[in-house]
Amino acid sequence: xxxxxxxxxxxxxxxxxxxxxxxxxxxxxxxxxxxxxxxxxxxxxxxxxxxxxxxxxxxxxxxxxxxxxxxxxxxxxxxxxxxxxxxxxxxxxxxxxxxxxxxxxxxxxxxxxxxxxxxxxxxxxxxxxxxxxxxxxxxxxxxxxxxxxxxxxxxxxxxxxxxxxxxxxxxxxxxxxxxxxxxxxxxxxxxxxxxxxxxxxxxxxxxxxxxxxxxxxxxxxxxxxxxxxxxxxxxxxxx
Amino acid sequence: xxxxxxxxxxxxxxxxxxxxxxxxxxxxxxxxxxxxxxxxxxxxxxxxxxxxxxxxxxxxxxxxxxxxxxxxxxxxxxxxxxxxxxxxxxxxxxxxxxxxxxxxxxxxxxxxxxxxxxxxxxxxxxxxxxxxxxxxxxxxxxxxxxxxxxxxxxxxxxxxxxxxxxxxxxxxxxxxxxxxxxxxxxxxxxxxxxxxxxxxxxxxxxxxxxxxxxxxxxxxxxxxxxxxxxxxxxxxxxxxxxxxxxxxxxxxxxxxxxxxxxxxxxxxxxxxxxxxxxxxxxxxxxxxxxxxxxxxxxxxxxxxxxxxxxxxxxxxxxxxxxxxxxxxxxxxxxxxxxxxxxxxxxxxxxxxxxxxxxxxxxxxxxxxxxxxxxxxxxxxxxxxxxxxxxxxxxxxxxxx
Ligand SMILES: Nc1ncnc2c1ncn2[C@@H]1O[C@H](COP(=O)(O)OP(=O)(O)OP(=O)(O)O)[C@@H](O)[C@H]1O
Ligand SMILES: [Mg+2]
Numbered sequence: 001x002x003x004x005x006x007x008x009x010x011x012x013x014x015x016x017x018x019x020x021x022x023x024x025x026x027x028x029x030x031x032x033x034x035x036x037x038x039x040x041x042x043x044x045x046x047x048x049x050x051x052x053x054x055x056x057x058x059x060x061x062x063x064x065x066x067x068x069x070x071x072x073x074x075x076x077x078x079x080x081x082x083x084x085x086x087x088x089x090x091x092x093x094x095x096x097x098x099x100x101x102x103x104x105x106x107x108x109x110x111x112x113x114x115x116x117x118x119x120x121x122x123x124x125x126x127x128x129x130x131x132x133x134x135x136x137x138x139x140x141x142x143x144x145x146x147x148x149x150x151x152x153x154x155x156x157x158x159x160x161x162x163x164x165x166x167x168x169x170x171x172x173x174x175x176x177x178x179x180x181x182x183x184x185x186x187x188x189x190x191x192x193x194x195x196x197x198x199x200x201x202x203x204x205x206x207x208x209x210x211x212x213x214x215x216x217x218x219x220x221x222x223x224x225x226x227x228x229x230x231x232x233x234x235x236x237x238x239x
Numbered sequence: 240x241x242x243x244x245x246x247x248x249x250x251x252x253x254x255x256x257x258x259x260x261x262x263x264x265x266x267x268x269x270x271x272x273x274x275x276x277x278x279x280x281x282x283x284x285x286x287x288x289x290x291x292x293x294x295x296x297x298x299x300x301x302x303x304x305x306x307x308x309x310x311x312x313x314x315x316x317x318x319x320x321x322x323x324x325x326x327x328x329x330x331x332x333x334x335x336x337x338x339x340x341x342x343x344x345x346x347x348x349x350x351x352x353x354x355x356x357x358x359x360x361x362x363x364x365x366x367x368x369x370x371x372x373x374x375x376x377x378x379x380x381x382x383x384x385x386x387x388x389x390x391x392x393x394x395x396x397x398x399x400x401x402x403x404x405x406x407x408x409x410x411x412x413x414x415x416x417x418x419x420x421x422x423x424x425x426x427x428x429x430x431x432x433x434x435x436x437x438x439x440x441x442x443x444x445x446x447x448x449x450x451x452x453x454x455x456x457x458x459x460x461x462x463x464x465x466x467x468x469x470x471x472x473x474x475x476x477x478x479x480x481x482x483x484x485x486x487x488x489x490x491x492x493x494x495x496x497x498x499x500x501x502x503x504x505x506x507x508x509x510x511x512x513x514x515x516x517x518x519x520x521x522x523x524x525x526x527x528x529x530x531x532x533x534x535x536x537x538x539x540x541x542x543x544x545x546x547x548x549x550x551x552x553x554x555x556x557x558x559x560x561x562x563x564x565x566x567x568x569x570x571x572x573x574x575x576x577x578x579x580x581x582x583x584x585x586x587x588x589x590x591x592x593x594x595x596x597x598x599x600x601x602x603x604x605x606x607x608x609x610x611x612x613x614x615x616x617x618x619x620x621x622x623x624x625x626x627x628x629x630x631x632x633x634x635x636x637x638x639x
Binding site: 063 | 241243553555560564633636637
């Protein structure tokens with residue numbers, strides 16, 4: 001991969017997050033440096049309470065950092081405060097989320113759960129559903145397109161959640177323990193899918209995980225300890 | 240964009256439907272209460288309209304004949320009939336009694352009227368069957384709500400009457416159906432005592448030394464004979480000549496006859512503003528309480544529905560749904576619940592309304608007003624839920 005003439009999808013320099021104030025203050029992030037390129041799947045590992053979820057929430061513009069610099073696709077998003085006003089639109093258009101428990105909307109069927117994102121961004125219903133079906137097809141759950149969420153298995157729900165995170169062509173996907181509820185075979189399947197998607201759509205994907213089975217699949221891993229990141233080369237084992 | 244409110248409702252439609260029906264029964268009760276009030280006003284209006292009178296002449300200083308007792312002699316009409324502007328007069332005697340018919344008791348209002356010639360005010364406006372009263376005695380015209388049939392014989396106090404005619408929507412100010420009889424019959428029903436009462440009355444008079452004087456033969460018999468009958472009525476109804484000024488004629492009657500005369504407007508005021516004022520306040524209280532309960536129920540249900548969706552709402556915020564989208568979803572659900580409740584309520588009020596013993600008048604205007612109030616209540620009731628939903632942190636969707 002020729003990184004020289006590319007703009008990083010994510011660039012963090014000295015990112016800080018302090019929860020609370022005074023005696024109760026917790027410094028969850030003490031200066032995080034991180035660069036993720038388009039089309040790359042990066043692992044984020046570290047002990048419990050080390051700040052992995054906090055970092056993901058900052059990246060997703062869900063909580064506000066307390067210092068440092070954050071850049072998405074060359075655009076400064078945070079530096080002493082948010083640099084853009086509509087954070088919901090930012091999340092809607094540029095960031096896809098996959099969670100440990102795949103929080104899908106139970107009152108919408110599979111297709112509309114995925115199609116909801118393009119719809120929120122103003123896409124026509126037919127176009128949005130078309131896009132949803134393509135993604136469901138790519139993720140091998142198209143046969144469940146009309147099903148209710150409660151009728152899906154855990155693995156199927158996770159794949160629908162991944163389809164949803166891709167639905168707006170978001171250049172960044174943030175996944176917090178996406179394989180936690182899955183057995184090792186399905187966990188590896190999810191990782192394969194994420195890698196394929198990264199390749200296909202040039203998406204930058206950060207995967208937070210504890211999962212020993214999938215850590216060897218990353219080419220690059222960020223270790224987080226004491227609120228700071230340490231970059232390591234991963235095994236990059238093919239799946 | 241898909242309608243999130245509708246999708247959520249359809250997903251849990253059972254709960255929504257049953258809540259809507261329950262709410263509907265409550266709204267139906269509210270509409271019926273309003274209908275009961277309208278019915279009372281309408282009964283009063285009909286009572287005035289159907290009497291065919293322009294003026295009511297009653298005992299001086301009373302609010303008679305409907306709101307207060309009034310008693311005047313049954314020959315004062317002669318003096319009134321001669322006044323300028325007066326076209327026709329008629330005596331009217333009213334009394335409410337219990338009537339036993341077809342094995343059950345019901346309350347009816349006996350109306351005594353002049354039957355010597357047709358067209359005197361006080362007679363029922365029109366008949367749905369049968370004929371007017373021709374023979375002075377023991378004939379009756381009954382309102383259909385009494386349940387009496389044409390040709391049927393019914394006992395009113397001491398005598399049996401034959402129903403010769405039927406009429407409709409002739410009720411007293413308290414909603415009791417009317418039975419029309421001749422004035423003489425009505426006076427008899429009103430004042431003639433049964434045999435025991437007569438014996439007692441005579442004994443009382445005989446025991447009174449003022450009437451039973453040894454030196455005055457015949458006094459006791461005369462006193463007893465005169466106490467046995469009555470020459471009183473409750474009111475004289477007056478129909479005016481076209482173009483006559485009711486206030487002027489009323490003033491004339493009051494000046495010369497030591498009586499009180501009410502115009503149609505004043506009578507309406509007595510019946511609507513005075514006679515049913517307490518009932519109206521009573522119903523008003525009910526309406527306020529029911530409105531508050533309705534609001535509380537809608538607020539509670541919408542709040543509960545929203546609380547059950549907090550996680551989904553956090554996800555919606557996380558994936559970029561704007562506050563407007565989320566607020567609209569909750570507002571639309573509240574309005575849908577209100578709409579469903581209103582439709583069920585209007586339908587049930589229409590179903591059970593006729594079964595009420597008194598007239599229940601469901602006015603389209605009241606229904607429209609009620610609908611608006613329900614919608615406003617629904618919108619207001621959703622505010623609490625919307626505030627709770629907008630306060631949710633999208634970070635909650637991610638968890639630790
Ligand atoms: N809302 C908060 N308020 C205060 N402290 C918080 C808050 N969220 C997290 N923390 C603290 O910040 C630190 C980092 O938490 P974080 O959730 O990022 O850890 P994590 O690496 O995701 O852990 P795990 O692997 O258990 O999920 C912890 O010490 C935690 O207690
Ligand atoms: Mg975590």
